[in-house]
Amino acid sequence: MKRGYVILDHPADMGIEAYGKNLKEAFEEAAIALNSIILDLTTVEPIQHRKIEIKASDYEHLLVKWLSEILYLYDGDNFVCCEFDIEDLNPNFLKAEVKGEIFNNQKHQTKLDVKAVTYHQILVCENSERGLVRVFLDI
Amino acid sequence: MIQKIDDYRFLIPKSYKTGMRIDGLIYADEEMIKHIEKDQTKEQVANVATLPGMIGRSLAMPDAHQGYGFCIGGVAAADIEEGVVSAGGVGFDINCGVRLLSSPFMENEVRPKLEQLLNQLFRDIPCGTGRSGLLEVTKAELDNVLIDGASWAVRNGYGNEEDLKHIEEYGKIPGADPSLVSSRAKERGHDQLGTLGSGNHFLEIQVVSEVYDEETAKNFGMRKNQIVVLIHSGSRGLGHQVCTDYLDIMQEGMKKYGIKVVDRQLACVPIKSKEGKDYLAAMAAAANFAFANRQMITHWTREAFQRIMGNGDLKIVYDVCHNIAKFEEHDIDPEIFGTDGGKKKVLVHRKGATRAFPKGHKALPEELQKFGQPVLIPGSMGTCSYVLVGTEQAMKETFGSSCHGAGRAMSRAQAKRETSAEKLLQQMKSQNILVRAQTKSGLTEEKPDAYKNVSEVVEVVHNAGIAKKVAKMTPIAVMKG
Numbered sequence: 001m002k003r004g005y006v007i008l009d010h011p012a013d014m015g016i017e018a019y020g021k022n023l024k025e026a027f028e029e030a031a032i033a034l035n036s037i038i039l040d041l042t043t044v045e046p047i048q049h050r051k052i053e054i055k056a057s058d059y060e061h062l063l064v065k066w067l068s069e070i071l072y073l074y075d076g077d078n079f080v081c082c083e084f085d086i087e088d089l090n091p092n093f094l095k096a097e098v099k100g101e102i103f104n105n106q107k108h109q110t111k112l113d114v115k116a117v118t119y120h121q122i123l124v125c126e127n128s129e130r131g132l133v134r135v136f137l138d139i
Numbered sequence: 140m141i142q143k144i145d146d147y148r149f150l151i152p153k154s155y156k157t158g159m160r161i162d163g164l165i166y167a168d169e170e171m172i173k174h175i176e177k178d179q180t181k182e183q184v185a186n187v188a189t190l191p192g193m194i195g196r197s198l199a200m201p202d203a204h205q206g207y208g209f210c211i212g213g214v215a216a217a218d219i220e221e222g223v224v225s226a227g228g229v230g231f232d233i234n235c236g237v238r239l240l241s242s243p244f245m246e247n248e249v250r251p252k253l254e255q256l257l258n259q260l261f262r263d264i265p266c267g268t269g270r271s272g273l274l275e276v277t278k279a280e281l282d283n284v285l286i287d288g289a290s291w292a293v294r295n296g297y298g299n300e301e302d303l304k305h306i307e308e309y310g311k312i313p314g315a316d317p318s319l320v321s322s323r324a325k326e327r328g329h330d331q332l333g334t335l336g337s338g339n340h341f342l343e344i345q346v347v348s349e350v351y352d353e354e355t356a357k358n359f360g361m362r363k364n365q366i367v368v369l370i371h372s373g374s375r376g377l378g379h380q381v382c383t384d385y386l387d388i389m390q391e392g393m394k395k396y397g398i399k400v401v402d403r404q405l406a407c408v409p410i411k412s413k414e415g416k417d418y419l420a421a422m423a424a425a426a427n428f429a430f431a432n433r434q435m436i437t438h439w440t441r442e443a444f445q446r447i448m449g450n451g452d453l454k455i456v457y458d459v460c461h462n463i464a465k466f467e468e469h470d471i472d473p474e475i476f477g478t479d480g481g482k483k484k485v486l487v488h489r490k491g492a493t494r495a496f497p498k499g500h501k502a503l504p505e506e507l508q509k510f511g512q513p514v515l516i517p518g519s520m521g522t523c524s525y526v527l528v529g530t531e532q533a534m535k536e537t538f539g540s541s542c543h544g545a546g547r548a549m550s551r552a553q554a555k556r557e558t559s560a561e562k563l564l565q566q567m568k569s570q571n572i573l574v575r576a577q578t579k580s581g582l583t584e585e586k587p588d589a590y591k592n593v594s595e596v597v598e599v600v601h602n603a604g605i606a607k608k609v610a611k612m613t614p615i616a617v618m619k620g
Contacts, residue, residue, distance in 0.1 A: 009550035011178050011205045038268075060403070061390065068383050075376045076326040110268040111578065113337045113620075115379040116231040119386070119403035120207040138207060138231045138379075139338055139551065 005033040008134070015121075015136040023124065023131035027063065027094070028084045030133050031070050034117075035081060037137070038074060040109040044082040046099035054094045059124040062094055063133055067117040070098070078103045114139060141165070141172070141181065147603040151185055151197075158189040158401065161476075163197040166542075166603050171201055171595065178205040180212075186401050187215045191409075192222025194485060195469075195476045198537055200492055201599040202546030202591060206230070208404030211491035211547075214540040216469065217410060219484045223398065224415045225407035226385040226422075228488035230462040233381060233422055234429035235340075235373030236307075237515045238458035239526065240437060241359075242366040243450055246346045246615070249366045252447050253344070257573050257616040259443040260342060264436055266335035267577030267620040275330045282317040284332065288427030289458075292434035298441075302434065304504040305455040307494060310430040312465075316420035320377070321384050324421075328377025328428060333435035335372050337577065337620030339585055341520060342436070343369045345612035348523065352609045355528050358510045359456050361610050368453065369524055369612070370436050371517050373462070374429035381425045385418045410486055419464065426463060433458060456526065457513035461543045464488045467502075472535050487538045495529035495541035495606045514606045518593035519545045520585045520619065521567050521574075524612045525597045532604035541606035542597070545590035554589040567617070576619040585619065 003025045008015030014037065018029035035041055052069055056062035073079045081100030088095035115138040123134035142150045144164075149172050151163030163184040167175055175181065180203050187209055188197035195216055203212030208227035217223055242249075249256065265273060276284060284291045289303055289310025303309045317325075335342060347365045350356045361367065374381075389406035392414040393399070398407060408414040437455065445451030465487050473480035496502055498511040507513070514527040522545070533539050549557075560579035563586050567574050576582045601608045 007552065009552045011547055011550055013207075014551060057390070065387070072323055072327070072380070076323050076380070113268045115338075116383045118207040118227075119406075122403065136207065 003029050005029045007033065007037070010136055013137055013139040015134065017132070017134045019130060019132045021130065023059070023126045023133070024086045024089050026131035026133045027066060027089065028086055030063065030067060030135060031084045034067050034070055034114065034137070037112055038114055039080060039111055041082050043108045044080050044100055046083045047101040049097050049099045050079060052096045052098060056092060059091050060119065060122045062091065063122065063124055063135055064117045064119060066094055067135060071114055071117065074103065080108060112139060147599050151181060156185040156189070159185055161188050161193050161196055163188050163199070165199040165203065166201045166599055166605065168599050171599065175203055180205050180210045183208070183210040184213065186405060187213060189401055190217070190223055190225065190405065190407055191398060192218040194218050194478065194483070195471060195538065198540070200542035201596045202491070202542045202544055204546050206490065208402055209488070209490040212542060213490045214487065214492045214537055216485040216487045216538045219410055219466070219486060222410050222486060223407035224410045224418060224464055224486055225405055225488065226382050226389055226418055227404045227406060228490055229382065229422060229464050230490050231379045231382040232373040232462055233378035234426035234460045235462045236429060236433065236458060236460040237517050238370045238433045238437065239456040239513070239515050240368040240440060240453040241361055241456050242368065242444065242453050244366045244448060246364050246366060249344070249448065253573060253616055256344065256443060256447045257575055257618060259447050260440060261575045261618055263439045263443050264335055264342065264618070265333065266337070266618065268337045273333055276332055278325060278329065281325055281329050284431045285317040285320060285424035285427050286315050287311055288430035289434040292431045297435045297438035302437070302455050306430060306458040307460050310434065310458070312423040312426045314420055315423035315427050317424050319417045319421040320381055320424045324377045324380035324384065327380045328375055331375040331377065332428070332432055334375060334432070335436060335620055336375055340372045340620055342440070342618040343614045344616040345369055345524060345614045347610050348613040349611040352607065355510045355609045359513050359526065359609065360454055361456065361526065367456070367612055368440055369517055370433055370440070372429070372433055372436060374425045375432065377428050378425040381421050385421060388414055389418070422464060426460065430458070457515060459493050459515050460489070461491055461493060462489065467539065469534065469538050475536050485538065487540070489540055491543045492540045493543045494539055495527070495533040496539050497529045497531045497534055514541050516542060516593065516597055517544050519587045519590035520617055521570065521572050521587045521614060522593055525593065526609045527597065527600065527606035528609050530604055530607055533606060537605050542600050545593040545596060547590055549589040551584040554586050555583050558583050558586050572614055573616040574619070582619060
């Protein structure tokens with residue numbers, strides 16, 4: 001099963017459908033998709049790393065918090081990531097290491113500001129062969 | 140099924156969906172309602188009607204389109220005692236709003252220097268994706284911004300006391316508590332003060348191209364062929380993070396208070412609960428950030444006019460919030476709503492809607508009491524915008540609210556597929572409109588026909604009587620993120 005993502009149309013904004021051989025990959029792909037919407041990921045190098053740990057009440061909650069964390073790293077902490085490695089994932093917990101570098105407007109080409117991650121039509125599903133997530137962003 | 144009440148009102152009766160506590164109503168004409176029915180707007184209006192303590196009707200303005208939880212263009216009022224507040228009902232861009240400035244110049248005076256003027260504005264006002272503004276306030280100073288809003292800006296040399304009278308809530312929503320705004324929100328916002336942002340945010344130099352109501356226009360300081368400036372911006376990353384934080388708090392709060400919602404994005408808590416009060420205090424802080432933001436942009440606009448035109452005496456016609464929840468007193472008409480009547484204190488959620496108070500309303504400053512509140516309706520990029528005035532009819536049936544703009548009709552991706560930036564710039568040039576934009580993609584996503592026709596939206600509002608047309612403006616220069 002290949003991994004990847006597609007960008008979904010929404011009358012107001014934009015959505016992400018990300019998939020992989022399991023949920024771990026799908027969550028990682030969703031983060032790649034989010035940052036690809038924000039900026040040109042090919043301009044980002046994996047120079048530094050950050051550890052992320054998130055607690056949540058279920059997978060949907062976890063997905064919103066995970067992507068909100070990545071968004072905050074960029075918009076609040078000035079850190080843009082290009083590589084995402086989820087080390088541990090269950091419905092209530094996510095542990096990951098992300099790699100990237102400090103944002104530099106001379107080097108990094110921004111594309112779009114993402115305001116936030118929403119629960120609108122959110123979807124997290126998994127079977128033995130495949131993980132799939134869907135989430136909409138407020139632009 | 141939707142029931143047509145008259146040419147501009149379509150009712151979604153309580154029987155439409157299980158759990159609806161009140162009716163829904165969409166303002167639209169025959170053509171618009173067909174479009175509105177294509178997406179989830181109708182369902183979202185019905186979903187809002189299921190929330191605890193909602194009174195009157197769950198409303199959608201003619202610019203309504205599918206949003207998250209609430210539709211964009213939605214208005215809903217909650218009883219203060221039994222009702223709920225929903226962070227999603229205000230939206231991520233808290234106090235996204237518009238401000239109109241009237242200039243002492245006529246079109247023929249500005250035209251020869253228009254390019255210089257636009258370039259100056261583009262240099263002086265930070266815009267586009269990313270972060271920084273011209274100044275970075277300390278954390279302690281940011282708290283003062285969050286408490287005092289536009290008056291903080293005035294105190295620090297951005298504008299004058301007179302400006303404050305012409306801002307909704309006088310530029311400061313009371314009850315703001317910076318300690319309830321997370322450090323993350325402050326981190327996202329502290330260097331974004333005085334920035335326009337990207338997306339649908341813009342600054343336009345416009346000409347008053349038509350006046351429908353001379354007397355009211357005069358009261359607003361507007362006349363035909365006059366140059367005005369329209370500013371559309373919000374609370375930037377700070378507001379987005381406040382909403383994100385409280386959506387999370389409200390998810391947990393719903394379990395505590397035993398509230399179930401049909402869509403998680405509608406997460407809400409009782410207005411009187413700790414979580415509800417905390418959200419409203421944080422929301423007020425974010426709203427005040429947006430007021431200060433627009434006040435600073437106003438100051439730089441005046442400086443640019445001073446430098447290029449030799450006179451920076453631009454007056455604020457008005458400044459309105461598009462995304463906000465406000466405590467207001469309303470007289471509930473039992474005949475309209477089919478419920479108990481009488482004066483009631485309510486929390487009005489306006490998500491992509493504008494307050495439209497009539498003449499004589501005590502929330503307005505003395506000089507606007509005689510005519511009513513200016514209602515500012517920006518069109519999409521390169522199309523026209525409108526100034527309307529609030530009415531008694533709006534007080535009766537929409538909790539003193541009206542539409543907020545054109546409303547998207549096409550997704551961003553579709554807009555991009557259909558137009559190139561070059562083609563769009565060419566089109567604007569042929570209309571004699573100058574454009575400066577930070578990114579090309581931002582430009583195509585906001586292309587004019589990605590939105591509904593603002594004139595049709597305004598016509599419905601005018602004919603339904605929930606605001607009346609005063610003047611129309613046509614852009615001659617556009618600055619975008």
